[in-house]
Amino acid sequence: MNAPASQGIGLQVRDLCKSYDGHAVLKHLTFEVPAGEIFVLMGPSGSGKTVLLKHLIGLESPDTGDILVAGQPVSDPGVMTRYRVAMVFQSGALLNSLTVGENVGLYLSEHRLKPPAEIARVVAEKLELLGLKGTADKIPAELSGGMKKRVAIARALVVEPQLIFYDEPTSELDPLIAVTIGREILNLNRRLQVTSIVVTHDRDLAFGIADRVALLHEGEILALGTPDEVQADPNPLVQRFLKADFRFTPEPALP
Amino acid sequence: MFQDIGEILLLLGRTLRALPHTLRQQRKVCDQLFEIGNASLLMACVLALFIGGVLALQTGPTLAERGLQSFIGQLVGLAVCRELAPVMMAVLIAGRIGSAMAAEIGSMRVYQEIDALRTMNINPVHYLVLPRLIAISIGLPVLVLFAILVGWMGGAVVSFFNQAIAVSFEGYFNSLRQGLEPLDVVNGLLKSFVFAVVIGVVSCHQGLSTIGGPRGIGRSVTKAVVNSIVLILLLDYFLTRILMHLHT
Numbered sequence: 001m002n003a004p005a006s007q008g009i010g011l012q013v014r015d016l017c018k019s020y021d022g023h024a025v026l027k028h029l030t031f032e033v034p035a036g037e038i039f040v041l042m043g044p045s046g047s048g049k050t051v052l053l054k055h056l057i058g059l060e061s062p063d064t065g066d067i068l069v070a071g072q073p074v075s076d077p078g079v080m081t082r083y084r085v086a087m088v089f090q091s092g093a094l095l096n097s098l099t100v101g102e103n104v105g106l107y108l109s110e111h112r113l114k115p116p117a118e119i120a121r122v123v124a125e126k127l128e129l130l131g132l133k134g135t136a137d138k139i140p141a142e143l144s145g146g147m148k149k150r151v152a153i154a155r156a157l158v159v160e161p162q163l164i165f166y167d168e169p170t171s172e173l174d175p176l177i178a179v180t181i182g183r184e185i186l187n188l189n190r191r192l193q194v195t196s197i198v199v200t201h202d203r204d205l206a207f208g209i210a211d212r213v214a215l216l217h218e219g220e221i222l223a224l225g226t227p228d229e230v231q232a233d234p235n236p237l238v239q240r241f242l243k244a245d246f247r248f249t250p251e252p253a254l255p
Numbered sequence: 256m257f258q259d260i261g262e263i264l265l266l267l268g269r270t271l272r273a274l275p276h277t278l279r280q281q282r283k284v285c286d287q288l289f290e291i292g293n294a295s296l297l298m299a300c301v302l303a304l305f306i307g308g309v310l311a312l313q314t315g316p317t318l319a320e321r322g323l324q325s326f327i328g329q330l331v332g333l334a335v336c337r338e339l340a341p342v343m344m345a346v347l348i349a350g351r352i353g354s355a356m357a358a359e360i361g362s363m364r365v366y367q368e369i370d371a372l373r374t375m376n377i378n379p380v381h382y383l384v385l386p387r388l389i390a391i392s393i394g395l396p397v398l399v400l401f402a403i404l405v406g407w408m409g410g411a412v413v414s415f416f417n418q419a420i421a422v423s424f425e426g427y428f429n430s431l432r433q434g435l436e437p438l439d440v441v442n443g444l445l446k447s448f449v450f451a452v453v454i455g456v457v458s459c460h461q462g463l464s465t466i467g468g469p470r471g472i473g474r475s476v477t478k479a480v481v482n483s484i485v486l487i488l489l490l491d492y493f494l495t496r497i498l499m500h501l502h503t
């Protein structure tokens with residue numbers, strides 16, 4: 001809360017394992033995200049991306065392994081007070097009993113970081129940025145799926161995070177808004193060196209914004225590197241995931 | 256249920272440690288208080304009226320047969336303020352407010368709203384449990400005070416109109432005044448305060464430990480209400496023993 005406004009923080013994961021009811025979801029993950037990087041995490045549905053994010057922000061505790069945020073264990077309660085960290089949930093996770101405006105301003109109002117008038121201004125500004133002008137007094141139940149997602153993004157941006165996790169930020173959005181959000185992720189990162197960890201299935205977004213890309217498959221990292229490195233990875237699983245498309249390929253005609 | 260008691264006490268401890276933050280949450284406390292009054296005051300009064308009435312109806316004729324009907328005010332008065340008002344109101348509130356707390360917090364749990372709070376470094380105990388516990392600890396004793404007064408009235412009305420009892424209002428309230436000390440009312444309010452804490456903390460705990468989608472929410476609500484009522488009735492006996500001991 002009192003850290004300087006423009007300083008990303010880094011993240012380290014060492015030998016992270018997690019199973020649910022004997023089913024191993026994360027298997028010995030080790031990687032590092034230096035401060036100020038945009039790290040994109042891709043992978044098939046069910047490969048453990050959401051579970052990984054929940055560990056990284058301290059909502060779940062690992063079976064074994066360490067997660068360090070700015071060099072300190074994320075389980076240490078002090079980490080969340082010393083640093084500003086935010087997460088955009090895959091489902092949005094808006095508070096249904098609050099209005100959109102109250103949701104977006106919640107962090108500021110609960111921690112009394114700004115006077116109410118100033119909070120209202122910040123909220124209006126963030127909502128406008130995400131194309132949600134005039135929705136501040138609605139309740140989440142009145143919004144479409146994509147609108148909820150954008151409110152969730154606005155709520156995370158209000159925190160002015162040093163480290164931000166996006167779980168499929170563009171999954172319910174039309175291409176125009178998806179591009180806006182991709183730009184905003186880049187923008188935040190370039191302007192304030194915000195460390196950003198983005199889970200996405202959107203290959204355009206991933207390779208458009210990533211400093212590095214990791215491909216998760218059944219709880220293991222299959223490939224990790226710059227977008228060019230990953231795209232050139234010879235592993236057939238990687239290629240299949242990256243190259244899958246809808247184009248109709250006729251079976252070779254029998255002679 | 257009994258394996259949860261440790262966790263429930265832990266939650267109570269964490270909530271008590273959060274008490275200094277009450278002032279920050281005052282708006283939520285007021286909202287919750289309004290909710291309690293709005294949902295239950297009328298119902299509580301109707302219930303209390305009939306409880307006092309039926310008590311007079313059951314005991315009055317027997318007393319009258321032995322020429323003791325002049326004691327009816329004292330009997331109904333004591334039973335209502337020491338026992339029936341606190342216990343019956345607690346059961347009512349467990350059903351109306353405890354269930355709502357478990358459902359609301361349970362759905363926030365299931366739909367990841369509580370996770371979202373935690374990522375914003377907002378403590379769910381401060382944000383959700385504290386205001387509810389404070390509101391119910393104020394609301395239930397106030398409700399019980401109303402119920403005691405209305406219950407006495409119920410007894411008086413039945414004693415007056417029932418031919419087999421036929422005690423005037425004046426006679427009824429004279430007997431009540433002679434047989435009761437202010438301490439008896441305090442006794443009832445003290446009990447209701449303990450019951451309020453039980454309902455609040457059991458229901459919030461149940462909400463917070465909800466797992467498994469909408470069905471899990473339903474299960475939590477049922478467990479919150481049943482566990483609250485069981486604990487209230489068990490505690491009632493021991494509280495009565497303790498308070499009697501302190502009286503003498």
Ligand SMILES: Nc1ncnc2c1ncn2[C@@H]1O[C@H](COP(=O)(O)OP(=O)(O)OP(=O)(O)O)[C@@H](O)[C@H]1O
Nearest residue numbers: 020021025043044045046047048049050051052090
């Ligand atoms: N709380 C839980 N209890 C048991 N199993 C879980 C739990 N959370 C996740 N899993 C399992 O972990 C695996 C990974 O789930 P996860 O939600 O991380 O997938 P994902 O990579 O985010 O997929 P998607 O792209 O569809 O969002 C799944 O097999 C899921 O069933």
Ligand SMILES: [Mg+2]
Nearest residue numbers: 049050090167
């Ligand atoms: Mg996911």
